[in-house]
Every structure is written in structure tokens, then in C-alpha cells.
Amino acid sequence: MTENDKLTEEKIFESATAVFIKKGMDGTRMKDIAEHAGINKALLHYYFRTKERLFNAVFEKIAGVMFRKFAPVFDAETSFEDKIRFFFREHITFLQQNPGFPGFFINEINRNPERITKFLSNIDIKSLWSMLCEQHCEELRKYNITEETLPQIMVSIASMSVFPFAARSVLEGLFGKMGIDFTQFIEKRKTFAADFVLKALKE
Amino acid sequence: MTENDKLTEEKIFESATAVFIKKGMDGTRMKDIAEHAGINKALLHYYFRTKERLFNAVFEKIAGVMFRKFAPVFDAETSFEDKIRFFFREHITFLQQNPGFPGFFINEINRNPERITKFLSNIDIKSLWSMLCEQHCEELRKYNITEETLPQIMVSIASMSVFPFAARSVLEGLFGKMGIDFTQFIEKRKTFAADFVLKALKE
DNA sequence: TATATATTTGACTCTTTGGTTAAACTATAT
């Protein structure tokens, strides 16, 4: 094995990731993954036993990476405003590099909602949430954010970042007719979304 | 045939809609649709030839209904502000009644992006767009909305309405741990989202 | 080098799947 050869298992995992993202669990053929990796189909089973195990490995990796991207919002020592700007900048950049993640993720959680229950059970949401509330106690009062509106705001923020990628082909279809470039639209969105949210909050 | 019996073709179409929404094109078995409709599998082919034709019929129906819901935003004779309030109220109510549509739609356009190109070719977006711009010419200037920010705003509005349904199971998972009820969250969202957007726009 | 161990393959199995077909059934018009 030469230095730059990837291990077979890695090669399989990466090919599986690519194909699963493109075709989804149900639309993916083990043969496709094997061909993508340039190996024999039986090797997939040698390393991962079944299609479902291979898929679970891929899904958990992606879900983990996606959720870890939300972490800085909770633990950074910056102001509420800075966190919002930071989030949109970093999260949209991340999605630019992984544009298929939102569509893949939304698809699979809809087909199999139990998956997310299991995944979330590893995370202590409640303490993250109260950490956020305590850390920005005064700011939240200043912005007039209540226990009821905070979830609405958080969901709005996530929506604005994730949705354009999930609905990418629709937007590209619409934009195409109006002379708007999707890539440019996304680049602008990093600051637009932050400004938009902050203006909506500002007293 | 008694009065309240549905025509077989309708029954098939409705069953196909239900199953396709739940399982997606790739995850759906013709057998499942037949069983759901309580008929023989061969009847599906008698009425719709192939799985793909049946799916296309369902997809086009759903896509049509979804996009028609956006129409009042373009042709109503109300103010910009009223349109935003009207949209969130009506659109979220529509999604409450069809909570599976966003997930289904996002999934299928990601698996097969050409589908949306074909679908959008029937709609004259450009003239709808310029209609909107002309109709609210002064308001747009008042709110300081430019040619560049208008698409950002429209996408933000769509995001805020659609995304919570697409990511429903994630939100339910998170909310469950925090004592938040998804149904109630959605009900509140009709006014929250409108207020949020309008505040973000207001000079 | 010889032996044990890990990796890779082609050929195979068994099940599921979309789709077909010929026959049976139903309703209706003459």
C-alpha cells in the first residue's frame, strides 16, 4: 500500500457518503457505492455487514457534523449580536462546502423520524438551552425576548440558513429566469440574514 | 356502485399520494399503494401504466397546489404589509393541513432536480415578479428594499413558513425535551413570523 | 522461507419488485 492510498474502509465510507447524499437511502444501490469506490460489492459487506449499518454510519457522521456546527452559538463568550453574525457567516460557509447535507438530512428524518429521537438522546439540550438563557439574560430582556419567542427566533435563524440549500433547485430554477446567481445570493446571505434578524430584534 | 364509493382511479390517486408522501418515490412499493387502496396491484397499472407516471401525477398535483398558495402574494390588491400577514396566516394554515408536503417536495426535487425545471417552465415568473415590483413600487422604496434584497426577503419569508414543517421531527425532538408543543408553536408562528419580518423591514 | 492472518474477488442464492396477461366479472345497451 503506497502512502497516498486511502484505506479501503475509508474509501467505502466516502463513496457511501457521496452516493447516499445524492440518492438517499432508498434510492442507493450497494452496487453504485462499490463502483464509486472502485471495488467489489462484497467488500462493502465485509467492512459494514449490511446496507443499513453502512447508512447509519454515514448518517450519524453527517448529523454529528451538522449539529456540532451549532455548538459555538451556545458556548462562545461573545455577545448575542456577535453570535448571530458569527453563526450565519460560519454556518452558511459550512453549507457552501456541503450543499447536499440539508436535503439529505431532511429527507432521511422524514422517512425515519425515530432516527432523530435516538440521535438527540445523546445531547443534553435542556442544559445548553438554560446556559444560553443565563449567559444572555440581560440582552434577552433588552431585546424583549421572552421564553415564548426565543424558540421562534432560533427556528427562524436556522430556517434562513438551511432552507435555501434544501430548496436549492427550486431557487436555482426561479433565479435562472430572473438573472440571479445562486452562488452570489448565498454569499450575500451571510450578512443579509444577520442584519435582517438583528433589525427584527432591535428595540 | 353505491353513491359514496369513490371511483377506483381517485382511490388509487389518493392512496398513492399518501404513500408517496410518507415513503418517497424510491421507498414506495406498488404493493403498498394497492394495499392502502384495498385493490389488486394490477389495477394500478391499468389506470396509470407505470409507477413513474403515477408518481408524476401525484407530484404535479402537489407542486401545483403548493405553488398556487403563493399566488395571492402577487395578485391581491392589498398593501405590502397586509400581504405578508396574509401569507403567513394562510400558508401556515395550509401546511398545518398538509404537514407532509414540504418534506416530500424537498426530497423529490433533490433526487431529481430536472423535475422542477420542467414544472417552472409553465409559469411566467418574470412577469409575476415585475408585477409585484410595480404594484408596491413606493412601499419598496419606503422600506428601503432594493433589487438585491427583495429576493433575500422573499426567500426568508418562504423559509420561515416552510422550514419548520420540513424539519418537523427534529423540532419535535428538541421541543419535547423543553416542554414546548409543536402544534402550539406553529399556531403562534402565524403572527410571530409576520411581525418578525415586518419589524426587520420597517425603517 | 513458511505459516498464519487479513483482504479481495467472482460466482452464487434468495427475495422483492415493477410490470404483463389471460381469464373472469360487471354493467349497460340493444
Place this chain on the structure above:
DNA sequence: ATATAGTTTAACCAAAGAGTCAAATATATA
């Protein structure tokens, strides 16, 4: 009633799918 057209079914088919396995190859180790 009976011929005709439309509807429904059971039985069938070929292709594709996930998964298996024994043999072959490479790799490490003594």
C-alpha cells in the same frame, strides 16, 4: 337474454436487489 365494452383479479415473468461464500490473493510474522 346476449353481445359489448369496461373493470378486476390471480398467476406469472424477468430483472434487480441485498447478502453469502469458498477460493484466491496479498500481507504480516515467526
